[in-house]
Amino acid sequence: MHTSEGSIFYRKIILAAVLFLFWIVLTSTLVPVNIVLGAICSAFTASVSAAILGRVLDPQITLGVILRLPIFAVRLGWEIVKANYDVAKIIINPKLPIDPRITEYRTYLPGDLPKTVFANSITLTPGTVTLKIEDDKLYVHCLAAHHEEGLHEGKLERMVAYLFGVRKDA
Amino acid sequence: MHNYLLAVAIIIALNAFICLYRAVRGPTIQDRVLGVNIVGTKTLITIVLITYIFSEVHFLDIAMVYALLNFVVTVAVSRYLETEGWREAG
Amino acid sequence: MKKFFSLLFIAALAILLLYVVSNMPGMGEEDVPTRQNVIPRYLENAEEETGTENVITGVILNYRGYDTMGEVTVIFTGLAAVIAIIGRERRGKNYAYTDLSEIASSVIVRIAIIFLAPLILLFSFYTILHGDVSPGGGFQGGAIIGASLIIFTTIFGLWESTSRIPQKLRFPLEGAALLSFFSVGAIGIIGGGNFLTYTLPRLTTSLQPAVRTWLTLLVEIGIGVGGAMVFISILFALLREEGGVVGY
Amino acid sequence: MMARDIIAGILCAVGTFFFILGTTGLLRLPDVFSRLHPSTKCDTLGGCSVLIGLMVHSGFSFDTLKLLLIVAFLLVSSATCGHAIGRSAFVKGIPIWKKGLEREE
Incomplete structure (x- = not known):
C-alpha cells in the first residue's frame, strides 16, 4: 500500500462526498441551509475520522469494485436465501441432524478488505460461521458435513475474487 | 394493512421476549451476549414497524441509533470477554 | 417455601399496582392534571416562542434552561468525582495502559469499524x-x-486513543457545554430580556425567530461536544493505570 | 388492496417466519457456536425481508433510502457481531459440541 500525499487527499474528498450523500439521506430535505451544514459536517467528519482512524477509505476500493458491487450483492443475496432454507430445514427437523465441526480454510485473497468481505460472506451463508482469522488461515465452524464440503468448493471465494478483480495465481 | 403490520410487530416483540430466555439462562457469557444481540435486532425491526404503524417518520432515526448501539455493545463486550484475564494468565 | 412466599409477595404487589394504575386517569384524556396548566402553553406556543419544531427541545433548552444547566452540571460532577479519585494525566509522568493485550484484535472487526466509524460520527452530528x-x-x-x-478504544487500544485525542484538546472542549449555556444566556440579559431568552438587542422582529433557532443550535452543539468529551475523559481515566511505561 | 400491499404483506410474513425460526434455533441448538448460525442467518434475512417489505409498502421517498441504509447496516453489523461473539468464545477455549454428547441447556 504505497500511497502518496495526493492520493490520500483525493480519498478524503471521496469519503466526504460519500458522507454528504449519507447526510442528504438522513436529513431527507434539500433546503440550502441543510446542504451547507451537510457539506461542513461531512468535510469535518472526513478529516476527523482520517485523523483518528489513521487511514482513509481502503485503497482496494476502486471504481471497478463499486461497479461490480450490485452483481455481487445479488449473488450474495441468493446465497443467503439458500443458506436460510438450509438452516431452516435443520432447525425444523425434530431430530436436529447436526454434526458441528471446526475446519481450517486457507484463502488466497490478498489484503485485509477482501478477507473481511470473504469472512463476512462465509458467516452469512450455508451453515458456516468464521470464528478466527490468522493471516490467510480462517477457522470456520460448520453445522454439518455438507456445509464443510460446500465451503471447500470455493464458490464464495471466487465471488469475492471476482468482486475485487483478484486472480488465483496472482 | 395497519392491523397486519401491528400483528407482525406483536409477533416479533413476543419473539424478542422469548429470546430473553437465552440472555437470562445461557450457560456461557457468550450465550448471554448473543441473546442480547438478537433481542436488539428484533427491537430494531419492531421500531421500524412502529414507524409505519403510527406514520411517525422520525422514529427511523431512533431505529438507526438502536442498530448502531447494538453493534457497539456486542463488539465491545465480545472484545472485553476475549481479553479478560490475560494478565493473570501471563 | 421461600420461593412460594416471594412469588406471593410479587403477586400481591402486582395486584396493588394494577389497582392503583386502573384508578389513574387514562393516557391523553382531557382531565389529566398535567394537561391543565403548563402543557397546553408548551404545545401551543413552543414553536413560535422558542423557534424549534421539536417541543421537547424547546422545553429543555428554553423554558427549563436552568434545569438543563443543572443536568450538564451533574455530568461535570461525575467527571469531577472520577478525577478526584483517579486524577488527571500529568505532564512528564508515565502511565501504563491496561489494554496492552497479547490477543490481537480481529481483522474483520477492525475493518468493519473503520468503515462504520465515519458514519457513526456523522450520524452523531446529525443528531x-x-x-x-x-x-x-x-x-x-x-x-x-x-x-x-x-469501540475505537476497545479495538485499537487506549494508548493510541489518548494520543489521538490528547488532553490538550479535551480539556478546553469539556467546558463547551456550560460555556455555551452561560454565554448564550448572557446574550439574553444584554438584550434586555431574561436569562436564556435568546434575544439580541435592537433586532427587527422578523429576524428574531431565525436568531433563536441558531442560538438554540449553538447551545446544542456546545452540550454535544462538552458531553462527549466528558464521557471520553471518564472512559480514559477509568482504564488508565499509573506508574508504568508509556506505549506498547 | 393493491398489488404493492400484497407483496409487502408476503415479505413481512416471510420475515416473521424467519424470526420465529431464529428464536426456535436459539432455544434448541446445543452450544454457543451452533447458536450463532440461526442468529446470524435467520435474523438477518428476517430483518431484511421485513424492511424490504416496508420499502415496497411505503413507495419511493427519502425514507426508503433510510430503510436501505438500515438494511446495509444490518448485513454488515450482524455478520461482524456473530464473528465477534464466536471469536471470543473460540479464544476463550469453550469446547464445541460433538455428536453424541449431552445437550447443554
Whole structure:
C-alpha cells in the first residue's frame, strides 16, 4: 500500500462526498441551509475520522469494485436465501441432524478488505460461521458435513475474487 | 394493512421476549451476549414497524441509533470477554 | 417455601399496582392534571416562542434552561468525582495502559469499524444539529460520539486513543457545554430580556425567530461536544493505570 | 388492496417466519457456536425481508433510502457481531459440541 500525499487527499474528498450523500439521506430535505451544514459536517467528519482512524477509505476500493458491487450483492443475496432454507430445514427437523465441526480454510485473497468481505460472506451463508482469522488461515465452524464440503468448493471465494478483480495465481 | 403490520410487530416483540430466555439462562457469557444481540435486532425491526404503524417518520432515526448501539455493545463486550484475564494468565 | 412466599409477595404487589394504575386517569384524556396548566402553553406556543419544531427541545433548552444547566452540571460532577479519585494525566509522568493485550484484535472487526466509524460520527452530528426538528439533541449526540470512541478504544487500544485525542484538546472542549449555556444566556440579559431568552438587542422582529433557532443550535452543539468529551475523559481515566511505561 | 400491499404483506410474513425460526434455533441448538448460525442467518434475512417489505409498502421517498441504509447496516453489523461473539468464545477455549454428547441447556 504505497500511497502518496495526493492520493490520500483525493480519498478524503471521496469519503466526504460519500458522507454528504449519507447526510442528504438522513436529513431527507434539500433546503440550502441543510446542504451547507451537510457539506461542513461531512468535510469535518472526513478529516476527523482520517485523523483518528489513521487511514482513509481502503485503497482496494476502486471504481471497478463499486461497479461490480450490485452483481455481487445479488449473488450474495441468493446465497443467503439458500443458506436460510438450509438452516431452516435443520432447525425444523425434530431430530436436529447436526454434526458441528471446526475446519481450517486457507484463502488466497490478498489484503485485509477482501478477507473481511470473504469472512463476512462465509458467516452469512450455508451453515458456516468464521470464528478466527490468522493471516490467510480462517477457522470456520460448520453445522454439518455438507456445509464443510460446500465451503471447500470455493464458490464464495471466487465471488469475492471476482468482486475485487483478484486472480488465483496472482 | 395497519392491523397486519401491528400483528407482525406483536409477533416479533413476543419473539424478542422469548429470546430473553437465552440472555437470562445461557450457560456461557457468550450465550448471554448473543441473546442480547438478537433481542436488539428484533427491537430494531419492531421500531421500524412502529414507524409505519403510527406514520411517525422520525422514529427511523431512533431505529438507526438502536442498530448502531447494538453493534457497539456486542463488539465491545465480545472484545472485553476475549481479553479478560490475560494478565493473570501471563 | 421461600420461593412460594416471594412469588406471593410479587403477586400481591402486582395486584396493588394494577389497582392503583386502573384508578389513574387514562393516557391523553382531557382531565389529566398535567394537561391543565403548563402543557397546553408548551404545545401551543413552543414553536413560535422558542423557534424549534421539536417541543421537547424547546422545553429543555428554553423554558427549563436552568434545569438543563443543572443536568450538564451533574455530568461535570461525575467527571469531577472520577478525577478526584483517579486524577488527571500529568505532564512528564508515565502511565501504563491496561489494554496492552497479547490477543490481537480481529481483522474483520477492525475493518468493519473503520468503515462504520465515519458514519457513526456523522450520524452523531446529525443528531446534535437536528435536535430542533427530530428526536435527539446535544446529550444524545454526545452519547453517540462517546459510544463510537468506546469501540475505537476497545479495538485499537487506549494508548493510541489518548494520543489521538490528547488532553490538550479535551480539556478546553469539556467546558463547551456550560460555556455555551452561560454565554448564550448572557446574550439574553444584554438584550434586555431574561436569562436564556435568546434575544439580541435592537433586532427587527422578523429576524428574531431565525436568531433563536441558531442560538438554540449553538447551545446544542456546545452540550454535544462538552458531553462527549466528558464521557471520553471518564472512559480514559477509568482504564488508565499509573506508574508504568508509556506505549506498547 | 393493491398489488404493492400484497407483496409487502408476503415479505413481512416471510420475515416473521424467519424470526420465529431464529428464536426456535436459539432455544434448541446445543452450544454457543451452533447458536450463532440461526442468529446470524435467520435474523438477518428476517430483518431484511421485513424492511424490504416496508420499502415496497411505503413507495419511493427519502425514507426508503433510510430503510436501505438500515438494511446495509444490518448485513454488515450482524455478520461482524456473530464473528465477534464466536471469536471470543473460540479464544476463550469453550469446547464445541460433538455428536453424541449431552445437550447443554
